Each structure stands twice: as structure tokens, then as C-alpha cells.
Amino acid sequence: MQPRHAPAGLLFDKDGTLFDFQRSWGGWARDVISDLAGGDPGLAARLADALGYDAGNLVFLPGSLSIAGTVREQAEAIAPHLPGRGVAALEARLVAAAGRAPMIPAVPLRPLLAAWRAQGLSLGIATNDAEVAARQQLEATEIIDVFHFIAGYDSGFGAKPGPGMCLAFAEARGLDPSDCVMVGDSRHDLEAGRAAGMRVVGVLTGPAGVDDLAPLADAVLPDIGALPAWLAAAG
Numbered sequence: 001m002q003p004r005h006a007p008a009g010l011l012f013d014k015d016g017t018l019f020d021f022q023r024s025w026g027g028w029a030r031d032v033i034s035d036l037a038g039g040d041p042g043l044a045a046r047l048a049d050a051l052g053y054d055a056g057n058l059v060f061l062p063g064s065l066s067i068a069g070t071v072r073e074q075a076e077a078i079a080p081h082l083p084g085r086g087v088a089a090l091e092a093r094l095v096a097a098a099g100r101a102p103m104i105p106a107v108p109l110r111p112l113l114a115a116w117r118a119q120g121l122s123l124g125i126a127t128n129d130a131e132v133a134a135r136q137q138l139e140a141t142e143i144i145d146v147f148h149f150i151a152g153y154d155s156g157f158g159a160k161p162g163p164g165m166c167l168a169f170a171e172a173r174g175l176d177p178s179d180c181v182m183v184g185d186s187r188h189d190l191e192a193g194r195a196a197g198m199r200v201v202g203v204l205t206g207p208a209g210v211d212d213l214a215p216l217a218d219a220v221l222p223d224i225g226a227l228p229a230w231l232a233a234a235g
Helices: 021-037 041-051 071-081 087-098 109-118 131-140 164-172 187-196 224-232
Strands: 009-012 122-126 149-151 180-184 199-203 219-221
Touching: 009 164, 021 041, 021 087, 041 071, 071 087, 087 131, 109 122, 109 224, 122 164, 131 149, 149 164, 164 180, 164 187, 180 187, 180 224, 187 199, 199 224, 219 224
Parallel strands: 009 122, 009 180, 122 149, 180 199, 199 219
Antiparallel strands: none
16 A cells, blocks of 8 residues: 655654664574573573573564563563562663664665655654663664654653554654654554554564564555655655
């Protein structure tokens, strides 16, 4: 399906949308799990299972809490396996580690994003990662300056699939949600955008496939590099 009219705002998920999910987080997760387990292979296996992580192949499994869940939810999942470590402390540790994750862009990002901003589009990020970690990653990849709005699960608007971050983006930029497109790689992303009244586009640079995203999306694209052609149909 092509857009009905040219949008005024583009709101992106981060992991699996701007950044290739498995390539960015696969190796990172192995190291974080090993650190939390303190060299205990049995504990490492239990932590990996709790997070839906395949340590042998360095990938997250479909349905993993780490794909679309918040850092808080991940901390709650592993806390029972780490007696004496509270959820809040584990959450803080995961957030700090996430800020150092080596993010791998799904496509060359700066030319694409800068072109949209130069055209006058409002650009935002709505991620179930922590806002501080997201900002650190965007700074490290030298694209933070192109965004008008950045929100995480802890920014005060709620987490996806709730529509709070999407609605906050539209309000912050003075836009009607129907003039915005939410772009993401998970069902949570598309459900959040749809609930806010936005058009929604799925991309295949995360673990979800076409069959997962197509029932919820106005379009499913291989990556955000294909988005300009989809948008051009509205011009």
C-alpha cells in the first residue's frame, strides 16, 4: 500500500530499524551474560534462556523479550536467577552496558536522515531501550543531531505497544498523528503507531519476518533505505 499523502513526521524504532538487530546485539549479549554469570556456564545458560538468546549462534530467538521488551522487563526476567541482585540494580547495569553496545547501521544512516530533515520532515525515535542508552548510541554513530525527538521506555510516555511515545512525538512537533509514519521492525512498533493514529511501515532488519509484520503494516520494506521510494509515491 502506498502512502495517502506525504507525511510531515517520521518516527523510528531504534534497534532492528535504524540498526541491524542481530549484528548489533548478538555479540554484546554474549559478553553481558558471561559477565553477569561470573564464569558459571550453567548460570549463563539459564540467563540466556530467560532472555530468549541462542548463545551458540549469537542471535536472539523469535519472541525474545529482548527484541521488543523494555530493559526493565529484561531485568525482571533474569533477576530470579541472580539472588541478591535487585531488579533496579540489574536494570541500571543493563542500561549502562547498552550505552556501550557497538551499533551496526542497517543502511548508511546519515545521508538518508539528513536528507529528510533538509526536506523539512520532523524526525523522532521511540525505543523500548532506555533514553540515556539510546542517546549514547546515537552520539557514537554521529546521527543524534538529525533528530528532533528521542524517547525511551523511561522518558515518561510509557513503553510500546502503548501509543504514548508516538503521541508525544506528534505533540512535540505540532503534528496530527495522521501526518506521521511510524517505522519499526516489530509488532510492538506497528501496534504503537497504529494505536496513535499513524501510518505504519515494517522493516525486515530485525528478527520479525514478513508474515509477522504484514497483517499490521501499511507496507513492509527490506530496510529503511527503501522508504524514500515509498514516500515518493505521495509526492
